[in-house]
Amino acid sequence: MLFETDDHQRLRQQVRDFAEGEVTPHVARLESSAAVDTILPTLIAEQGWIGVTIPREYGGMAAGHLAKTIIIEELSRVSGAAGAIAQASQLGVAKILHFGTEQQKQQWLPRIAAGTCLPTIATTEAGSGGHVLGMQATAQRDGDHYILNGSKKFVGNSHVGHVHGVIVRTGGADTRPSKSLSAFLVEADRPGIRLVEHQPAMGLHGFSFGDIEFNDVAVPAANRLGNEGDGLHVAYSSSVLYGRPNLTAVSLGIHQAALDSTVAFVKERRRYGAPLADLPTIQHKVGLMHHRLITARQTAYHAVHLLDRGDPCDGKLMSSKYGNVEAAMDSVRTAMEVHAAAGLRTDRPLERYYRDAACIYAPAGTGDIQLLRLAETALGDDRGQWSERLAHLTALAPQAPHSATSTATREHAA
Incomplete structure (x- = not known):
């Protein structure tokens, strides 16, 4: 991927290994009970990932918003709930980074980075x-x-x-x-x-x-x-700079999972003496899902890459949230068309992806809100860009190497 460094790729593999090894065993329990889970929030926080954008002087990873996107995306690929847990507390970090006094930052950010405090x-x-x-x-x-x-x-x-x-x-x-x-x-x-x-x-x-x-x-x-x-500034800046890209990342993970499960399904299920994957109509639907995912990921990564550089990008963050949610919802519907009645069964994960994707539409602004804000930007009626005012607080140093792995993550990988 154009914007990923070697550090990002290592981080992706570490989060993927964690998600598949530590999160997957809990998914069936979460789906059957639907109760508030207290295990996954602790497991995720202990990795140090809630502090991915927290500066190092407060114990954080200082790895930026693209690294944050990768963490949320990989967790969401296995469990939308796990991705939502991670993104919600990372959203809670924003208000302290943007508006906290030095005393407040010293009081809260090290605890958040260490995984002992979840903010909302x-x-x-x-x-x-x-x-x-x-x-x-x-x-x-x-x-x-x-x-x-x-x-x-x-x-x-x-x-x-x-x-x-x-x-x-x-x-x-x-x-x-x-x-x-x-x-x-x-x-x-x-x-x-x-x-x-x-x-x-x-x-x-x-x-x-x-x-x-x-x-x-x-x-x-x-x-x-x-x-x-x-207060209005705290709410808006947190939503634009963290809420929208965070939920974009959850959508990406669900989108990827829907494509993966559909590809596996059409390869294993046979019709007319051959795999479903051999049918041109099925290939068209799989190709459409893949196209949506590629486009959605490029849009998402480009927006947070600009945020990591400290460039003005509010409109791109809003567009990314709108486009990614719509694309994920379209693709899980397409996947349902491919699976047909099999997609409705709870012994396959697709119906979970369908339900989870729908839950990402409203938070941090519905699609209508994103379009309204984008229209204001196009018409010149917006009131300035939060990325221009606040991105320097988490922006990565130009051309400076950074580690996208936390101490806890490295220990887990070892």
């Missing part, structure tokens, strides 16, 4: 969805603390996270809308936090994508990320 980001509400400014959760200043009230939905790693990055309303009716929100680091064990009972989704079984309630939760003012009024 909690933005979405039932009444606002992708309209972040429509949220109703609040934080009222009370001396050296803020008192948080409200609820958040669809929080990735909600039931296994250790610290939640919560976006709430701090401004009153007379506050400019863009300055009405603030962000806080809220430890999961603070009094007043309630995890709503896990509701299994149609796919990504084992991944907690749940709801959290905050009832008079006292949070020190020192836990605020950035200034009061920076």
Whole structure:
């Protein structure tokens, strides 16, 4: 692949070996129970991969966004839930890297990189969805603390996270809308936090994508990320620079798995005295899936390669999320057409890929949201690029060698 280095290829093999050896044995259990899994989050975090974009001075890998994409993709190829677990906490890293004080970075990033802390980001509400400014959760200043009230939905790693990055309303009716929100680091064990009972989704079984309630939760003012009024920036920058490429990577892994399983199926299943793979109609469908995957991967890797260079690339990140999700959903449908009734059976993984792919559409913005933002960029109505403002925090040094393997990963490989 054009943008991959030898380090990236070694990392890919290490993650693939881990996924096939350590994740695969859990897939059947996750699918049968659909309960929140606590084993895989720990196993994945222990590899050091949540810290893939964290600078070395905080114990991270400093390997960049392409390395992050490869990690999520390879985990998702075996289990969409495993990829979702990894991407959700890597998304939680963004808010601290982008807006954390030096004290906050020293407090949280080494623990995240070491795998002892899983961060989340909690933005979405039932009444606002992708309209972040429509949220109703609040934080009222009370001396050296803020008192948080409200609820958040669809929080990735909600039931296994250790610290939640919560976006709430701090401004009153007379506050400019863009300055009405603030962000806080809220430890999961603070009094007043309630995890709503896990509701299994149609796919990504084992991944907690749940709801959290905050009832008079006292949070020190020192836990605020950035200034009061920076909450919208925290939410948007995290979503654009981490959320979109992370979910793109999950789609890539599912897409690859769907192609792999379809190729194996058409080679083994026979019709008219020959493998299905000999039929031109089947070859056409397999070729179409392969074309979609090649195009999707090139789009995804190019976008995060630009992000690693520190180049402006917001539009490419949004386009990549839109294109990859659509391509993966199209390809799993094509794979279902090839498998026919066999694809509906739970003894084959395709029906899982079908369900998992559908779960990637809404997070970090539906396809309609991506197209709306892309239209704003094309029309010159966007308000600047987050990659231009913040990519330098994780950008790789030009032409400088970097290691895309963590200490934990190397130990595992050994």
